[in-house]
Amino acid sequence: MFDALSQRLQNAFRNLRGLGKISESNTADALREVRMALLEADVNFKVAKDFIEAVRVKALGEDVAQSIQPGQQIIKIIHDELVRLLGSANSGLALSGNPSCVILVGLHGSGKTTSCAKLGRLLHKQGRTPLLVAADVYRPAAMEQLETLGRQLELPVFARHGETDVLRIAREALDFARQINRNTLIFDTAGRLQIDEPLVRELARLRELVQPQEVLLVLDAATGQEAVNVATHFDQALHITGAILTKLDGDARGGAALSLRAVTGQPIKFAGVGEKLDEFEAFHPERMASRILGMGDVVSLVEKAAEAVDADDARRMEEKLRKGQFTLEDFLEQLRQMKKLGSLESLVSMLPGGAEMLKGADLSKQEKDFRRMEGIICAMTPQERRAPAILNAKRRIRIAKGSGVQVAEVNNLLNRFGQMQQMMKKMGKFQKMMGRMGGMPPMPRR
C-alpha cells in the first residue's frame, strides 16, 4: 500500500545521496519532494509541514554537517522521524480489571463491527473470555451483523433487538458478562460524524458508564485530509486510548495513520488487512516505516507464518528467504503450509513490491496452479528436489507422467521456481544495500 510513496521517497533519496554538504538550498528540493510524497499519501498538510520542518532542523544540525556522507544522514533522519511520528513501539491493549471494557468508535463504514469481531477473536486466542456487545442502535441490521460474526467465531454476543437506549444495553451487558463469566466486553457502536454532538455525547455517556480501559478509534486507511479533524474531535470528546487502522489490504497509502498519530499522540494498535475475521494484526510502526521506505514487509510474512507454523520452522524459512537458499523441497513444504497461512493474495502483498505484483494478477487461478505444482513436486525424488539441475528431459517426462500433467507444465514450474530464487536473492541484496546506505538495520524485527 505504501509502494507509491516509497517510490517518491526513493527518488528523493537518490538525489540526496550525491550531496557533498548539507545546506538550506541543496536539501530544499529533496524536502519538497518528500512533502509532495506525503501529501499524495493523504498525510494532512499541516502534519506534513511539521514533519518537513523537523527534518530540516535536524538535517542542518551540527552532527550532520560534520558527517562524511550527509545524504545518508538525511535519509536516516527522515526514516527515524517517520518512525517517531508513527509511534516508536507497538503497544498492545492495557486490559486490567474484571471485567475489562473496550469501546470502538468511528465514522460510518470505517470497520467498527468487523474490528469488534476480529478483536474478540484475537483476545479469545490470547486466553481472555470476550463478550461482544451490540451497541449500534441505528444502522439497520447492525446487531444481526455482529451476531452473525459472533456465531462464526463461537463467541457470545449481547444484543437487545429494538432497544434504542445504549446505556441500558451497556448496563445489561455488564450484568450478563458477570453472569456468564466473561472478563472482556467489546462494544460495537454506531458510526457517527465527529461533529454530530448529540451522538458524540451518547458515546461520552457510554464511556462514563462502563469506564473502559480502551477507547479505540477505528479509521479507514483511505481517509483523506479530514483524518485530523476526525481524530481531534473524537479524542477531545472521548479521550481515545488508541486506534485501529482498517482496510490496509487495499492500495491507499495510509497517510491518515501519520495524521492521526500526530494530532492525538495515541498509538495505532491494530491493522485490519481484509474482510475475513483472521485478517487482523498488531500494528508495527517500525515495519510501517520500512514499508514507506520500500523495504517490503517480510517481517509480517514471517510472523504470520509463525502463527500457523511453529517458530523454528518460521525462522528457518526467514533465513532461507533471505539467503536465497530455497529448494524445491522448501517450496513443497510451503505450498502445503500455504493453506494454513491464508490467501496467497495476503501473503504476496507483504513481500517487497508485492502490492505492485498483485495488480492485475488473478490469484485464485494461481492457487489452483499451486495445487498442481504440489502434485508435480511430489512426483520428484528427494534428490531431484534438492538439486533441480539434474532434471534432464527423461526425468521430466517421468515426473509429468507421475503427476498427470504435460511436460510443459513441469518445465514451467521449474522456470518459475528459478525466477523465484532469483527474486529472493535480489531481495537479500536489496536489504543489505538499504542497511549500508542509510545506516538502517537491514530488517527491523518487531
Add this chain to the structure above:
Amino acid sequence: MGLFQKLKEGLFKTQSKLAHEIKRIVTASPKLTSGGLDELEAALIAADLGLAMTAQIVAAVKHSYETQGRAGLDVFAIARAEVERSLAGAAGDLRRLPDGVTVVSLVGVNGTGKTTTAAKLAHLVQSRGQTALLAACDTFRAAAVEQLKLWGERLKVPVVAGARGADPASVAHDSIAAALARKSDYLFIDTAGRLHTKHNLMKELQKVHRVMDKKLPGAPHETLLVLDASTGMNALTQAREFNKSVPLTGLVITKLDGTSKGGMVIAIQRELGLPVKFIGVGEKPDDLQPFDAKQFAQALFDER
C-alpha cells in the same frame, strides 16, 4: 530534444510570462502575494483536491487575479468560480428507459454507503410515482441481506434476496426476472463492497453484470460508483479501477453531511468525465440530493 527546440521552448515560457506581466500592468491588477497563494493552496489541499488539481487551480487563479483589474474579486472567489466551472456539466439525473425496467447497479469499496444509497434511490423514484425493486446481491457481508430487507420493509419496497453465501450473479438474475414480471420501473442492485485491488472480487462483479446483460440486454443501464467523501487520494484510483472493470455511468458522493469536502471528485471528473448523479447528506431516506456544482464549490471553501 534539439538545442533549437529547447531554445524555442525557453523563449515561449519567457514570452508568456512577459505577456502576462504586460497584461497585469495594463489592467492595473495587483500582484498576488505568495501569502495569498499559500493560503489558497492549503485550502485546496485540505479539501482533498490532490496536488495536481490544486496546482492547476492555483495557476488559473493567479492568472485571472493578476489580469482582472484593481477592483477585482478575492482569490477565494476566483477559485470558487474556477472549481464551479470545472464541474459545470458534472450534474446529471438518474437514467430512465422510455419503457421497461431501468436497472441501476451500485458498486464501490467497503463501507462507502452502497446499501443506504440503494434504499434512498428506491425512495426517490417512489416519490416520483414510479415503482422500485431492490436486489440484495451482497451475499458476502454478515447481515447485508437483512440490512437491505429492513430498508425494504421501512420503505415498502420489495426485496429480492438469496441465501447468505449464494452466488450474487444468480440473485441479480432472479431479481431481473422479478422486476420484469412485476413490471417495475426501477431495479436497484446492491452489491458487496470490494476493494478494487482484489482481482477475483472485481471479476465476480463483472460476472454479476454480465449475467444481468444476458437476462436483459443493456442491463445494468446505470452503474453508479459510490464514493465516501472522507476518502483521500485513493478515490481517484477507486474510480479508475472500477471503471475499468464495469464501465461506470456516474458517481454518488456520500457522507457530505460531515466536514469532508469530497474534493477528489474534481480530479475524477476531469479524468473520467463521469457525472455526479447524487450526493448523500445523511442516513435517512430523504438525505439524497442532486449534485449542484455551485453549492459544491461554495462548500469547498466554507469554514467549518
